Amino acid sequence: MAGPPRKPKTSESARAITADLVAVLVAVTDGEPKIMTIAYAGALPSGPFEFKHRSLQSGLRTWVEQQTGHPLGYVEQLYTFADRGRTGDAKSPHSISISYLGLTREDQVGPGSEAHWSGWYEYFPWEDHRAGPPALLGKLLAPRLRAWSKSAPSAALQRERWQRAAITFGFDDREWNEELVLQRYELLYEAALIPEAVRNGNGAAPVVPGRAMTADHRRILATGIARLRAKIKYRPVVFELMPAEFTLLQLQRSVEALAGRLVHKQNFRRLMEQQQLVEETGAIAADTVGRPAKLFRFRHAVLAERAVAGTKLPLSRT
Amino acid sequence: MAGPPRKPKTSESARAITADLVAVLVAVTDGEPKIMTIAYAGALPSGPFEFKHRSLQSGLRTWVEQQTGHPLGYVEQLYTFADRGRTGDAKSPHSISISYLGLTREDQVGPGSEAHWSGWYEYFPWEDHRAGPPALLGKLLAPRLRAWSKSAPSAALQRERWQRAAITFGFDDREWNEELVLQRYELLYEAALIPEAVRNGNGAAPVVPGRAMTADHRRILATGIARLRAKIKYRPVVFELMPAEFTLLQLQRSVEALAGRLVHKQNFRRLMEQQQLVEETGAIAADTVGRPAKLFRFRHAVLAERAVAGTKLPLSRT
DNA sequence: TTAGTTTATGCTCAGGATAAGTATAAGCCA
DNA sequence: TGGCTTATACTTATCCTGAGCATAAACTAA
Numbered sequence: 001m002a003g004p005p006r007k008p009k010t011s012e013s014a015r016a017i018t019a020d021l022v023a024v025l026v027a028v029t030d031g032e033p034k035i036m037t038i039a040y041a042g043a044l045p046s047g048p049f050e051f052k053h054r055s056l057q058s059g060l061r062t063w064v065e066q067q068t069g070h071p072l073g074y075v076e077q078l079y080t081f082a083d084r085g086r087t088g089d090a091k092s093p094h095s096i097s098i099s100y101l102g103l104t105r106e107d108q109v110g111p112g113s114e115a116h117w118s119g120w121y122e123y124f125p126w127e128d129h130r131a132g133p134p135a136l137l138g139k140l141l142a143p144r145l146r147a148w149s150k151s152a153p154s155a156a157l158q159r160e161r162w163q164r165a166a167i168t169f170g171f172d173d174r175e176w177n178e179e180l181v182l183q184r185y186e187l188l189y190e191a192a193l194i195p196e197a198v199r200n201g202n203g204a205a206p207v208v209p210g211r212a213m214t215a216d217h218r219r220i221l222a223t224g225i226a227r228l229r230a231k232i233k234y235r236p237v238v239f240e241l242m243p244a245e246f247t248l249l250q251l252q253r254s255v256e257a258l259a260g261r262l263v264h265k266q267n268f269r270r271l272m273e274q275q276q277l278v279e280e281t282g283a284i285a286a287d288t289v290g291r292p293a294k295l296f297r298f299r300h301a302v303l304a305e306r307a308v309a310g311t312k313l314p315l316s317r318t
Numbered sequence: 319m320a321g322p323p324r325k326p327k328t329s330e331s332a333r334a335i336t337a338d339l340v341a342v343l344v345a346v347t348d349g350e351p352k353i354m355t356i357a358y359a360g361a362l363p364s365g366p367f368e369f370k371h372r373s374l375q376s377g378l379r380t381w382v383e384q385q386t387g388h389p390l391g392y393v394e395q396l397y398t399f400a401d402r403g404r405t406g407d408a409k410s411p412h413s414i415s416i417s418y419l420g421l422t423r424e425d426q427v428g429p430g431s432e433a434h435w436s437g438w439y440e441y442f443p444w445e446d447h448r449a450g451p452p453a454l455l456g457k458l459l460a461p462r463l464r465a466w467s468k469s470a471p472s473a474a475l476q477r478e479r480w481q482r483a484a485i486t487f488g489f490d491d492r493e494w495n496e497e498l499v500l501q502r503y504e505l506l507y508e509a510a511l512i513p514e515a516v517r518n519g520n521g522a523a524p525v526v527p528g529r530a531m532t533a534d535h536r537r538i539l540a541t542g543i544a545r546l547r548a549k550i551k552y553r554p555v556v557f558e559l560m561p562a563e564f565t566l567l568q569l570q571r572s573v574e575a576l577a578g579r580l581v582h583k584q585n586f587r588r589l590m591e592q593q594q595l596v597e598e599t600g601a602i603a604a605d606t607v608g609r610p611a612k613l614f615r616f617r618h619a620v621l622a623e624r625a626v627a628g629t630k631l632p633l634s635r636t
Numbered sequence: 637t638t639a640g641t642t643t644a645t646g647c648t649c650a651g652g653a654t655a656a657g658t659a660t661a662a663g664c665c666a
Numbered sequence: 667t668g669g670c671t672t673a674t675a676c677t678t679a680t681c682c683t684g685a686g687c688a689t690a691a692a693c694t695a696a
Contacts, residue, residue, distance in 0.1 A: 017337055017367075019400070019414055049335075049400070056400045056414075080398040080416050082337070082367070082374045096337055096374075096414065098398050163622060249643075264684065269645075271683095290643025291691040304481060567672075582655065587674075589654095608672025609662040638696085645690075653682075661674075666667100 019049040024224030027106040031253040034117040103240035148191040181226040239298040247293035337367040342542030345424040349571040352435040421558035466509040499544040557616040565611035
């Protein structure tokens with residue numbers, strides 16, 4: 001091991017990169033899904049990963065808790081991105097983004113910082129089907145995507161494009177699949193219908209409603225929403241977004257907020273009951289309209305009792 | 319923007335790290351699931367991520383194809399790890415590992431290199447339930463885990479430990495859940511029953527069968543197996559592991575190899591049929607025992623026809 | 637006081653999916 | 667020819683799921 005001191009390995013530094021942590025922090029307030037944003041709602045909170053952190057996850061928790069002043073509950077890794085030119089500057093240090101999904105409650109977040117809660121449907125207006133398919137789907141997206149399909153060089157490609165659009169957006173009487181958030185975003189990106197896709201010049205292409213974000217943050221957000229929409233169907237994660245006590249309707253509204261579609265009330269209750277995910281607190285909800293509802297709490301025991309709790313959602317077809 | 323030339327930002331380099339790509343490459347040959355290994359079956363293939371690669375995924379494809387001499391089919395990101403001390407050497411450059419799952423066929427892999435195909439149940443003997451629960455489950459694992467449970471400081475903790483063991487391994491007449499590969503590995507790790515957990519000194523603790531791997535490669539493998547076992551149930555990915563033409567029994571055997579458990583033959587065929595995942599080639603399989611079977615091929619059209627193809631598996635309870 | 641509105645909660649029903657079993661067909665080989 | 671193996675068709679019982687009907691319990695406006 002002894003020997004002449006060596007020069008620092010500069011060849012190594014050619015491969016050196018930096019790592020950023022990006023968080024999709026979700027809360028549901030008054031039946032609306034929110035995400036934490038910075039930079040005037042134009043970016044997701046992110047910070048550098050430093051090696052004083054024990055692990056990626058603890059690094060994320062550390063700075064999120066610094067920013068929000070409150071411990072983070074459920075955390076799950078989403079995806080790692082590292083496309084060259086992500087930052088648009090070839091000279092800038094190359095960076096890898098490791099994204100996470102985190103669940104909290106809005107009222108747990110302290111003041112200060114530039115953090116801000118934004119409704120997530122501001123970024124994806126076409127994803128909210130709680131009041132039926134949004135008008136912009138048929139009025140705006142369908143014709144634009146049809147035009148994009150027609151612009152393909154061959155007839156086969158034209159059909160393929162429209163088929164993809166129809167499947168992901170539920171055109172031509174197909175069913176709406178709320179989990180295809182990312183596929184829809186990527187299709188719109190490919191069709192150059194959103195600002196991120198036409199950012200670097202290329203003229204001002206026609207653009208569809210929905211707020212944009214820096215870099216690929218909106219793509220990360222789409223990934224997070226898709227993951228969460230899939231997860232609530234087989235894991236009891238909704239409860240991370242609920243207060244300690246809640247009525248079944250409040251719980252249902254939260255699920256509907258995330259899924260972007262309505263569920264059948266009676267079936268939803270039947271499911272909650274037979275899976276024993278909740279238990280009555282004995283109290284009755286105050287300040288409500290209509291017949292008073294029982295208050296419930298999450299049965300934390302289920303997490304220990306079974307490994308996978310199938311929290312199926314009775315989604316309405318209408 | 320003009321001004322005196324600045325010194326290179328050495329403060330930045332404090333955060334500099336390197337990124338490695340690690341691959342779980344899966345094939346199924348003669349009804350046995352295999353993974354590609356290097357270093358005498360003691361490590362997963364891995365390589366540095368360099369920024370000449372356009373993206374993480376293309377970086378992976380590039381060096382996998384260099385090593386195996388054949389293009390890679392299905393690829394999916396698994397997880398990104400970055401725990402400090404992963405390498406055990408605090409002075410070594412900090413590194414992030416981004417792991418991928420890739421599906422191929424063994425016969426597509428060219429010669430040369432130190433690559434080698436190993437049966438994945440060599441690393442996880444307790445995961446193969448095709449011939450019923452392995453003997454070592456009741457004979458070895460149950461008593462060891464029972465002892466570990468008993469060694470907990472409090473009665474409550476003791477109960478909790480055994481409950482976790484029982485749930486993940488299916489003790490006490492619980493059902494075996496083939497998807498909990500990672501949870502089982504991590505439990506054994508926590509109980510210090512596998513070499514990786516007692517590697518850094520700590521004396522020679524009792525150890526359970528199953529080949530170990532360098533660093534956290536066996537954990538990554540467990541992640542990959544778990545992901546694949548979950549995925550075959552709702553996405554038609556098995557076909558990536560099959561030759562162009564196959565009999566339904568061969569297809570079934572591949573699924574069973576991955577899932578580590580048997581499926582009901584008649585129901586399996588019904589499912590394949592009604593989901594229209596395969597179509598007859600018209601030919602009949604040669605060199606078989608028993609009644610000759612029709613040959614089938616994957617209907618690639620389904621990938622375009624629907625977004626999510628529910629390839630449910632009719633798993634046997636017996 | 638009553639009709640109307642809102643939410644809560646109990647119950648039924650039909651269709652589909654699923655697990656499992658029975659039965660028969662079609663090859664081979666001793 | 668009988669026995670073995672695999673292929674393939676069909677049946678049955680059960681459970682899950684979506685959907686709707688009906689009733690209860692509060693409030694409010696006429």
